[in-house]
Amino acid sequence: MKKKSFLDIVSENTFIHILLSIILGFLIGAIFLAVMGLSVGNAYGRLINSVTSLKGFSYVVVYSVPYIVAGLSVAFSFKTGVFNIGAEGQFVVGAMGAAVTSILLPDLPKPVLIPLCFAAAIVMGALWGIIVAILKTKRGINEVLSMIMFNWIAFYLSNFIAGIPGIKNEGSAEATKSISANASMLLPKDFIKSAGLAPTANWGILVAILITALIWIVIEKTTLGYELKAVGSNKFAAEYGGINVNRSILTALGISGGMAGLAGALYLMGMGNRISVFSSQEGFGFAGIVVALIGCSNPFGVFVAGLFYGALMYGGSKLNLEGAPTQLINVIVGTVVFFIAISVIFRNLKYLKRKTGKGKEAMKA
């Protein structure tokens, strides 16, 4: 067999495509910076410095947790052939479910309250997903349409609940009360101080690791995962093979929604502490879509992509110090996603070689 050339390897390896997309994203970002007359070195230097110190990295981990879990939610839906554009709403109702649970039952001991908050978030998120699935399977209503509607319903519902007496903050802030200390996932204060970590350092990342492994097992190693994937790749073949397609869609959106809801709880109990009245959608669910795409919908890929996204978000918030707009991050990430979309151009690199190869042969002759 012919030895694979460098270009062959590049054109066949998805991981390399993503790496190339990321490099191109930063290149385009650099061009924008240069056009704006800003120093590329300073801006990117600040970006790298801010995420590589111990404190910076702990911030990145904290930021990443909700992105990873929301990304897993969307990735799971991609695997099963549904596009969960509703992760945004599921995230919001999940966070609100956890907040209300913790505010109404503040005195429960930590080992009871935290799982209870998780459960409330998962149930709310799953419910939000399942309603859409029922509308789709029973009434044939386009799921993208109903998900967009339910994103907004979740948004205003959350704002409404945040203003209910008993839930609302007693101070002047337009937000809920802070969650009970027993529902907080923060590491002990002394430890944070002595280790020099971010003040919001928490153990949410352990949950994210657990969920990543769990989703991988469900997708790759269980009958349920096999059925869901079968429906995702060919609904008609799956039905012919005896799989109940409607039930699969219900299960898939339920699990996906539950995870988006959990992501909301992890955000709240890790770094959010309370839910403010939003003026516009927070975008965690939409970030989940991006993370799932960068991670190629592979659970471990999503985990790494979530860390990458978290690093960009945290590092990006420091860009202002160099006079560079935070929006640069959106341009970089947008470019990365765009190149992932057109990764066919990387796959076609091998034809480039064939052409030049022919050229060489011609020269020999």
Added chain:
Amino acid sequence: MTDFINSLGIMLYATLIYSTPLLFAGLGSCFSEVSGVVNIGIEGMMTAGAFTGTVVAYFTGMPWLGFLCGGLAGMLFGMLHAFATVRLGADQTIAGTAINMLGPGIVIMIAKVLFNSTDTVPLSPTQKIPKLFSGVFDTSTVFGRFMDNVFANYASTYLVFIAVIIVWFVFYKSRFGLRLRACGEHPQACETLGINVLRTRFICVCLSGFLAGLGGACVTMTISTQFRPISIVGQGFIAIAAVIFGKFRPHGALLGCLLFGFCSGLKVVLGGSSGVSMHLISMIPYVITVLVLVLFVGKSRVPAANGKPYIKSK
């Protein structure tokens, strides 16, 4: 009675101005989706149009030039989407997601350079899209005030209703319309009949960007007077929802957009006056949409080849 007629007039006025941007974007969405290309990048294209329209109008003082440039800016992103999805057969959802990040990202960075702020400088009244028929009606009578509220409206609103008629005509009475609808249903069959599927889809996606850009420009040049990062928050997605609601037909999209526009108007009119929570009122349009879908509209049939890249050799 007088109060009622006054409120009704204001209500209709609000409905019209809030529907206009949605309707431009919705018509754009129709072109793209019906020709077989999913375009969730409408939101990003609207943002580009909103920013460009305001900036051009601000620097040149010519609102119509700004409006047109808003459309062209949307079209630029439409071309990017078309290049990825039609020319390279990219996943349409992924490319659209990218557009939604790139559009706002790029324009807000430019805003930073031009204005040293993420907001643009507010337009003066002469730089906004002009109102037609203002001062024509005698506002001293109840009826005159009603007519003034409803018909002394921005020119863009009149334009969009004309656009609906034109698009309807193009879709159902022209050769191009027949072709674009066929491309969304069965591209292979089109190709065997000598229709250039890729070119038709490319044109449709560019048009969708142009119309979305016009819609975005309407937001910042009629409803408000300046571009801010929160000028376009979700209108693009609402426009897409309105199109699915309207079963991928321009006249259906008109209905969907008027419904959402009406609900936005309701929010504004009821805003301060009633004791009901603003948040619950704001939720109404979305709940109504779901109910209407469940009770009356039901299944919205997606064009058969929608979302599937067409690769010529297959």
